[in-house]
Amino acid sequence: MISASPTTKAIAWMMGALTSFAVMTVSVRELTGEMHAFQMLFIRSAIGILILLPFLQRGGWGQIRLTYLAGHTARNVIHFTGQVLWIFGIGLLPLATVSALEFTSPLWGGLLAVLFLGEKMNRGRWTAFGLGFLGVLVIVRPGFVEVSEGILIMLACAFFFGATGVATKWLTRRESALAIVFMMVVMQTVFGAVASSFVWAPLAWHQTPWLILLAVTGLTAHYSLTRALAAADATFIMPMEFLRLPIVAVVGFLLYQETFEAMTLLGAAIIFSGNYASIRHETRTVVR
Template identity: 85%
Template sequence: MPPASPTLKAIAWMMGALLSFAFMTISVRELTGEMHAFQMLFIRSAIGVCILLPFLQRQGWGQIRVAHLGGHATRNVIHFTGQVLWISGIALLPLATVTALEFTAPLWGGALAVLFLGEKMNRGRWIAFGLGFVGVLVIIRPGFIEVSDGILIMLACAFFFGATGATTKWLTRRETALAIVFYMVAMQAVMGAVASSFVWTPPAWHQTPWLLLLAITGLSAHYCLTRALAAADATFIMPMEFLRLPLIALFAYLLYAEAFEFMTLLGAAIIFSGNFVSIRHETRSVVR
């Protein structure tokens, strides 16, 4: 069989990232109210370091370099801040609403990639961004529903996540996916240790499965996302994150009986149509 195109590889990696992010959201919801965000992030990152050590031992420590240490530090300060805001938002809003508000992140990430990374927009990507933005407005309905603290927190979170995507794309041009993920868990373990020292409470045994799920999916989500960004432009990859909304809404309905809202489903349909057009445009040459 002929080798898969970079675009198809990017789509496959992105599907892995979407599933990982969904399960990570569920684990955070289960821990919310019992454990502070700082402590969650510290334990997740510490477990992540332990998981990655055997992979680095096998693949070689040579890829863990210090040439772009400043870029890694910038990415992880931005990402750590976004995660704290994200966990706070999950405690205040329904999961589908949290995910919908996150979807302004690809708009920020794509805009930053165009401004600072020199990426170009094509017709398919413009359609994905435009319909993605319209879909989010349908869900949020500014001026028709109350703009709560949770909504403001998630809008700030979305900017930090978008900036994380842009800095990740910059790093993929210089570092391996494994190196980026290793620096993420190593640096954020230190950040989390310092921050959680002020709010630490001993974890309970019943929290162990959720902490393990949080750590594993946190690694797999960012590894898959990094591989996807390495295979295709951020302006193509980032709008695909909109597909998380119907997935999260389904899990929220099955696990927490959070009702499907018509406007959420309508917004998701608009978002999906934009992604479909973008993917069709990018893969047209492969199909031929």
Template identity: 45%
Template sequence: MLKDRHPALVAAFWMTGALFSFMAMAVSGRELSQDLTTFQILFFRSLIGVLLIGALVARSGWAQLKTNRAGGHLMRNIAHFGGQYGWFYGLAFIPLAEVIAIEFTTPIWTALLAWMVLGERLTLPRLTALVFGISGLLLILRPGMGSLHPAALAVLAGAVGYAISYIQTKSLSASETPLCILFYMTMMQLPFGLVPSLMDWKTPELNSLPWILLVAVTAMSAHYCMARAFKLADATVVVPMDFMRLPLIAVVGYLFYEEVIDLPVALGAGLMLAGNLINIRAEQRKAPLRTEALKAPRSPE
């Protein structure tokens, strides 16, 4: 039984589910891009998501959906929708491994935004991660070398959108439940995808329906599995496993689409991963110090 296992081992089990979910979502997104527009993919993803999240909310209670922060939800979902659009658009035109590698710049933009918006400190490890991350990004994109595909810029813009949504999620989580945030995500993003889809509507073929179902279900299962993993283990255990997405998706791209990951992409991704790991290790070392500080007796005022 999983409950009798070490928490880190159970977290690894959940992260395995997340990794397979992300890979399945990438493949289904690539397959659907041959017949549907990116807006249609996002519309169907949200439509099925509304049904899935609605069922979960019905079991846990509708009262949690009451909110005074509609503006915050709207801001988060505009940014998140932009992030998703860039990611799925990129899947149609550039190698899967390159999409994932560029997506790994999200922590860079999140750290910058947290510094500018939330006032969080830019410590030396965080600055190191930023320098490594930007250097890795330049290796992958190779500006001025004549090999920059517009879809790569779309994925990069999507990574910035994800970073904005993460900052807004951190703010919303102080008063909203995770299901509340997910419910408004699917409800708000449903018309975001529907309206532009109607302008260039393509009725899905019957053989596209399994891919539509897969992209929607794996979108939810990936984030659910990651949330369960983070609840059981520290970031130093979970995040390095998430980095496995890059080599795994490179294998998937090679096997299914005959994609070969080139050396600059591999080196750039390695730099970004190294920077993230340096930052994570530094944050982990600071955690015991914070715990000891909380335990220390306070002098009377």
């Protein structure tokens, strides 16, 4: 049996991450207006701990170490901040717009990966970044669309998500994906417990399925993303996040009747072509 190449594995894990992130977005939208972001993140992380415990019981506790505690702490402070901004953004903007603005995060992540991780850019990756950035500009149209509070929040969120990707990549060189995700839910349960104590609201039964879905997809999204980053460079993986836009745009149309804009479709096509060029370049390089 021929085993899959690291690039193929990275692409497969990234597709799992993108699907999970899309479902998680719907869960957040359903809870927005009924529950504060801090409370969502606390409950999601607490459920995540319960889900992961059986996996750790089967011989996984040896992976949990305190050697890189500072790195985990830095990653989760950055990530928790980005998630809070992301949830606020989902409540203020259409899903496709949220995703479009969020897609500036791979640009930040790629730049930070080159500066701090010593990764190299190649022609395929430059193409993905260039066309990805162009696609976002086509969708956002700076100077032609009002820069609202939601847009500013999502631009800040994108920077924190980009930095999270780089911190995750740094940790994958030292820790397993299970350890990284477990430390995430533990630390963010603590962060969320403290923050949500100021805004806590009673829970309702109809929120339960969405909270469970939020917790499960939160785990599968970050586990899949971590496995993808462990298999390939961040400068290759992070531009693939641009593919989330057409997925979320379709979800927004089907579930919330958010109409497709021509410029959104054009931008999505430009973004996809950049990702396709990058993947083709990487797979040809591996074959050679």
